[in-house]
Amino acid sequence: MRCGIPGSICHVINPRNREKSGSTPPTAKTNSAMNCTRDVISDRPLLMLPWLAHGHLSPFLELGKRLSRRGFRVHLCSTPANLSSVKLDNCGGVELVELHLPDLPKLPLHLHTTRNLPPYLMSDLKAAFDLAQSSFCQLLDSLRPSLIVYDFLQPWAATAAASRQIIAVLFLPIGAAAYSFLSHIAVKPTEQFPFPSIRFDDDEEVTRLHRLTAASSDSPSDGARVIQCIELSSRFVLIKTSRGIEEKYLDYASLLRKKELIPTGILVRKPHYHLNDELSEFFMSKQEMAEIARGLELSEVCFMWVVRFPKGEEVPLEDALPKGFLEKTLGRGMVKEEWAPQEGILGHASVGAFVTHCGWGSITEALGSGVPMVAIPQHLDQPLNAKLVTELGVGKEVIRSVDSSLERSYRGEELARVLREVMVGGESEEMRRRSKEMAEVLRGEGEAEEDMVATRLARLLNDGDAVEQRPWSRNWAGDEGRRRRKEEDKVHEKAMNTQLQDHACLGCNNFCMDRHYESGSGS
Template sequence: MEGTIRESNAPRFRILMFPWLAHGHISPFMELSKRLAKSNFQVYLCSTEINLNFMKRSAKFDENSSDHAIEFVQLDLPDLPELPPHYHTTKNLPPHLEPTLKRAFHMAKTNFQNILNNLKPDLLVYDGFQPWASELAALNHIPSVLFLVVGAVNLSFVYHSLRCRVSGANETYPFPEIFYRDYEIKKILAKLQESKAKEGDALDVFKSIELSSDIVLVKSWRGIEGKYIDHLSSSCGKKLVAVGPLSNQECNGKEADSYSLIIEFLNSKDEASVVYVSFGSEYFPSKEEREEIAVGLELSNANFIWVVRFPVGHAIGLEEALPEGFLERVKGRGMVVNGWAPQAKILGHRSTGGFVSHCGWGSVIESIYYGVPLLALPMHLDQPLHARLAVEIGVGIEILKDEDGQIKREEIARVINEVVVKKTEGKLQGQKAIELSKKLREEGEEELHEAIEKLRSLCSKNK
């Protein structure tokens, strides 16, 4: 790979990377793989065919390169009639098939064992949903390290919750700034009653932590999560090692063509005058929520870029999805994008002055990396905890919902107007975001180098 660092005196260790089948997991594994490849590791990245094909297209992967510092390894899942190969990924997977995908993934243990036997890597880096991968590596006397792609604050709180039950966690968790609101707790408890799947996921992650050799890697930075990294380390008895933001700066030509209109729009606006609105790739606001967001944006008088997504098979036109006449009324100051937008490019643009986000961990890290204040509108799962963290460290303002957890247009309009239009609120958050951005870029890289040396040490022990 271009830019690979060659250390002539150091052996070139072989690392097998094994993420869960979701792009939100695969992407950090890919970014870590690139950093390892540049530090004289031979990297093998293992996933299903559909995910590997996506990575080859999106990661500038050159199969004809003379230097195969990163090689892709295909994991075949068993043939199940209800799960054809194009569903061997969480992207576009119908929700009712998620348990089937997890079952098929687990059933592929024998195929993964064969990969371990053939490659004989010096180290396995695995994801939280497959503790069995670590167990298989141990049978081959291969050390394995868990890589957590979620925030430490989330797992720190969940670890605590499992000991004292979710409903009592707020009162006894040692960091009062991090909590769930009453309506959020009700939602979580209702989900747990519906299905034990999420609870099972948590137990898998904790088992994965337990099995990890010496350390656990986490996609984070001590500058924002130091005390939560330490609390989780103390709770689980493993040393957590941060690897920094792993920000991806690359995009391919096809993506560049599709976002030229967005960049033109941003270029035409004043500095810090645009609010970017996105709820990630796996949360789809309801019709009622879309209406509240739309009217809130309209009332805010702010310039905006709003990414609207629909579940596969349920896509509708923007005219139909949004309030009547909305697109015409906001013409010139608002841009609604259907499906995909280059988030990093938008956040890195001088015209972007705020980010209305669901607070998925990747989005929180990116907002800090690019120094953009976060207007937090968490939807479910761990997102409320990430939102509270953003407020605590001084880079976020939460857009409050009503006591039943419903989004309110007036609150959206008020926060956006005061932060992006009047700039009467959010000044401190903006300054703090810029300050943390500089530190994150410097210190995050230092933490990554420390993590890489620990991995090298683990590989050496195995020789």
């Protein structure tokens, strides 16, 4: 049996019942920016194509809604199974378009999404998505979009667009710290990453990442797909973050990949829940769940814990949790199955901390709400995101222990210790202050960053630049291609180095220049 915990593993209630921070409305959009954007937007629609996961669908939809408010006509394309989680009456001007995957024996229609997808079928879902190229091309021909915004696993979408003289821009719904770190180890594998606070703690995490993203017998690796997607993106790449938290990582990754990263803002939606089910697709084992329960019990803090199970493996809570846990925590703890309104809970004045596996969507929601975090990352980019949480001074990471079988796992005692440090420890007030300050900065910058995205996309449309103007880049072997590319790279690197000089030497962002934590200590 497997048990599950969503992206919001639990919300811990602050015993001090802190007051709501004064939330100021976002900066109003300037009329000049709006008019400038609308003047050059084509009458033809913008088409968005996210990967088939809720953690990708949601930021694409949020970006689409913001572009729609700025005059773009937006269509969001995905499978019926993936779109079923979107409430049709709250799409903010975004029109939903169905993309049908080919029929495969192992993949019934309800599994044309990563939700409830068994891990062993992930390669089949990727293969089926690749086979949907012809269906996507039919959509391009019928909708005739002026621009597509695509995700990191489908370079074929950009290729299909280019063949029709349609502009294609990559949108990465991940953090810039993780993206720049992973780009560094791909481009400069023998050199140390210049920002040592962002790292994997051990080789096991690297091995796990390679295993999850490896190539199959008939499909390229995720890493190869990402590289292709970056190269095919017109002029720049969009990324779900803000300069207020990841400026140096944005600039460094732009330098490494030789393509400008443009932040979209964190795209946190208002808590009216246009998604029916915004949950993690990662499930903990029963033993891992027992350690979480032990940590909550030992911490003696009040909590809400949201628990879910893989489809078809649901069990009563009394059987899933350690014996006596519900009785021992009665009166200070609430365990809820399947779903809870995460944004609404995070925005409540009584929530003093957020225990999270550090998916980027959950981190940005906590940042936008000004809630400190307790990080218990699992895989992929989550360990890197957890390091960013610590670097920013808005939370602490629970460090895994090594047991007798040399397996690394979380221990309830360590979770309880970190929980109490974040809630009532000596640095808890400072973490709350930093979290509130961060939320204010992100609110202030969000509108401006969204305006900039709209302006840059409109500029692409105005220029009629369907593909990046590097005709020689398709002939890497040619002497002229190598010479021209080398000259251009020198100019780009010089410009980016100038931007990096002001902050590449810092150990952390501007919010935590005076605050570093020792690794491996749980601090």
